[in-house]
Amino acid sequence: MPHSTLNQDLADFIQASPTPFHATQSLSQRLLDAGFELLDERDDWQLKVNGSYLVRRNDSSLIAFRTGEPGALERGLRMVGAHTDSPCLKVKPQPEIDMQGLWQLGVEVYGGALLAPWFDRDLSLAGRVTFRDCSGQLQSRLIDFKRPIAVIPSLAIHLNRGVNDGLAINAQTHLPPVLAHSLEPRRDLRALLVTQLQQEHPNLEIDQVLDYELSFYDTQPASTLGLDEDFFAAARLDNLLSCHAGLRALLDSDKRQACLLVCTDHEEIGSCSACGADGPFLEDVLARLLPEAESRIRAIQRSLLVSADNAHAVHPNFADRHDANHGPQLNAGPVIKVNSNQRYATNSETAAFFRHLCHQAGVPVQSFVVRSDMGCGSTIGPITASRLGVRTVDVGAPTFAMHSIRELAGSRDPGYLVRALREFFNSEALI
Template sequence: MQDPTLQDLADFIAASPTPFHATATLRARLLAAGFTALDERSDWQLEAGGRYLVTRNDSSLIAFQLGAEGALSKRGLRLIGAHTDSPCLRVKPQPEKDQQGLWQLGVEIYGGALLAPWFDRDLSLAGRVTFRNADGALDSRLIDFQRPVAVVPNLAIHLNRGVNDGLAINPQTDMPPILAHSLDGGRDLRALLASQLASEHADCEGAQVLDYELSFYDTQRPAQLGLDGDFFSAARLDNLLSCHAGLSALLDSDGEQPCLLVCTDHEEIGSSSCCGADGPFLEDVLRRLISDDAERIQVIQRSLLVSADNAHAVHPNFAMKHDENHGPQLNAGPVIKINNNQRYATNSETAAFFRDLCARTDVPVQAFVVRSDMGCGSTIGPITASRLGVRTVDIGAPTFAMHSIRELAGSRDPGYLISVLTAFCNSAQLI
């Protein structure tokens, strides 16, 4: 990959197979750049000009820089929001299945996944494991098998002649991946996880695994493709592309303006959790930044949120699925997402601000409105706007195959998004 931005995005995605790993990757990069980690259970000593981060549930992160003395009260916050989770196959609590001499794991579908692309892929397994260590204390660590350990094979067409006429996939019976031959009546997943813990973490020898949150993922690395390298293909582009762009913008900014990056879990299932956008995480952090209620309202009203989540590019084989005047194209810049029923939080003022920002940054910009006879998806923008009262614009990089195991973006759009978000972080004036 010749483009350093795409290579960095590819490395970020490859290191982030689950929301836990995405948060750990974000945290590690921020710490390496000089940010200070905070603990929600401790008192915070914040200083003007300081740069800080805090995580919740190991799967959501907020990072912020305060700018010069008094800048927060006078200029408000430049907020960038994204989410760390993607649709996938999650392992059930008692998943072991021994069928036809093969060992499988039962899975639950997380989010609105396109299931057909999961068949015949080389899958690995990653997530968070909670255990009792050798001293009897409870602890949690992340694991990642990295290598292919499972597959969901298709049924041969000879046994399913009508498959190309339409296939109804049963998530309970059709999706359990195969991991191995059964040995003497089966294997023990918790014993397997204990072994993996010990191999990845030297201090976890002898751990007794109590529970876990594990996801299967595609082991194929991201790739730039096309005759002229016009496209970028990867798993979890929705929404790690936006997490990476927000992180890059924050790190590339001049540090003069108060900025905050919030990357939360559980967007794909509604955001209603302690660490989701519909939970109190962001509000809790803002209360600690600005303890006075009246002053906090004033700061929020001087602030602006750019909610970054991928947008639907117009597909050449399915152009009729778009409004004829609102078909965003790959490599044509970020998309402003608009819905008058408030599935997106964009209004005329925030859209105008973002259009002007793109113009001043020499970044092309597009607009998306769903067809009037189709339902509209949503994202963290309306949720955050309604909880905080902050002005919001919903935007995103155009993509194909959203919610597939492998999605497709334009190879120039990640750079466009980083450029305009960096300009946003450096903006002295908001609307």
């Protein structure tokens, strides 16, 4: 697939995925359209050779897998891991604020967000709403306002002359978005959600909205930019870029090997949840895929996980924030991430294997080590490796502005990552 076509597909995926719930829905629909069968964890599974399946948990995490040809499972699984969540602003349970004649919603910062870029953006609202219908049953539905309905205005420089010398953002007082003028009777978020639910799901008969998980997001669509269209800018590249690359690689694989894609929620806040990488989701699925304990251990020891999560490209204005010998470039291929303190799970053998894969796929490859005097982020790689005992390599597409409301990648790097992961899913032998 030409990189322009692939990037448009990535842009469409990101646009349809403003929250982890929507990302999981988008992934599911593409897999179902490709012939994957949806499984329910509450049911008995009858898995077949050469089968293609997907299973969801919490509607925000997903595992898709192919069982491969006869004997493929016993030879080991080729697993790719990514995450569906991104730093954002989440609406509080009782969020209504009437201030100076304006109606605002209180928000909580989710994950390690760069907060300054959230100001002066056209924001919309999306997420999951749980309600009681007119028959007394509980139901949940996804909603997405899509249009700009809110903004967080900056304070004028005339009222804060030192702002360019450093702005300390108070998450409690500075971030509540403005949605409208205050009106009588007092505006109510739950009443607004009933209206939105009925617009998006006309056949619903709603008695009362009981709760919700809603996030604000930037409505600006993804774009390819630069004089030579070298760059790709979008919200939530960390880590929807990797989810999309894993999906495309899985759908394009030759179906002979046992392959698995796991996209989990809550990575940005430590992965410790029922549907996060530090929960039992993947282990539960593998136990049903390989029910006999000793056979499962043997298969896992023959398996390998590629943990795909974006990497830090060297910024031309802040090059001193990188180790001089480890500054990944945009459009120079996926980055192998290494940390001696196991913040990344890469070791010499798994790194060598991924380098070999990239060579086989005709893809350039880079490496990243954080400066020795700086702290290091982490991924689902070490978590999954420690829970399963599976060999792991941490990789990712190089990007700028990680955890901003809008991030920047090289326009060729999504294609490079897809090619490397497809080569992995089709590989005859693992290390």
